[in-house]
Amino acid sequence: MLYRKIERTIEQHLKSGSNKILLVDGARQIGKTYIIRHVGNKLFENYIEINMIEDSLGNRLFEKVRTVEDFYLQVSMLAGDKMKKSTLIFIDEIQAYPHLLTLLKFLSQDNRFTYIASGSLLGVTLSQTTSIPMGSIQKIQMYPLDFEEFLFANGMNEFVISTLRNKFNHLEELDESIHNKMMDLFKRGACRML
Missing domain, CATH: 3.40.50.300 (P-loop containing nucleotide triphosphate hydrolases)
Incomplete structure (x- = not known):
């Protein structure tokens, strides 16, 4: 679903x-x-x-x-x-x-x-x-998938997304490997929009 x-x-x-x-x-x-x-x-x-x-x-x-x-x-x-x-x-x-x-x-x-x-x-x-x-x-x-919805569609769960949201809200940086994974997903999502 x-x-x-x-x-x-x-x-x-x-x-x-x-x-x-x-x-x-x-x-x-x-x-x-x-x-x-x-x-x-x-x-x-x-x-x-x-x-x-x-x-x-x-x-x-x-x-x-x-x-x-x-x-x-x-x-x-x-x-x-x-x-x-x-x-x-x-x-x-x-x-x-x-x-x-x-x-x-x-x-x-x-x-x-x-x-x-x-x-x-x-x-x-x-x-x-x-x-x-x-x-x-x-x-x-209704709009196309936003980034959170795109993350869910790519196998991320609520724990991952709430943790990312919390870090963003507190202006905390991500571990480099997590950052790279999120950037890869972001780029993939952006390419689908073009």
Whole structure:
């Protein structure tokens, strides 16, 4: 399991009982789908994932959806037996159908299921959407791995990271071999960003 700090924020929102739909914005390929899928399967008996880019390239089931009933009809066609109480519906890559951003307000008011959505470049999509349901969504930004997350992904544990953080906070130097290892990891991480 890839550790991401945003997992805690997503879990807290989904457990809070808030009727706002969490909207996770971030660049492509940084792990939005991965972490939402992980949290969704952990917290909910039923988990439904709909990728709107795949839909727009395929069946286009959601292209003309404008009402809650139409939305449920299309979801039922994909995952009808999973549409029970304690279901999380994850709308991935929602920017493929900007009209669904407006529909989020009505889905949150309907309150039959729990929802979460994600997308890339949502700032652009939101600025071009005529009716933005800001009172119905809570938007958070997700970023690529930070250095601590990168260290976890490379086999470091909490003890190592908390020790490094403590030394940094107290302006203490590292043993040369540890310093060299951290610099090597830092360079590897920086090269992946380019």
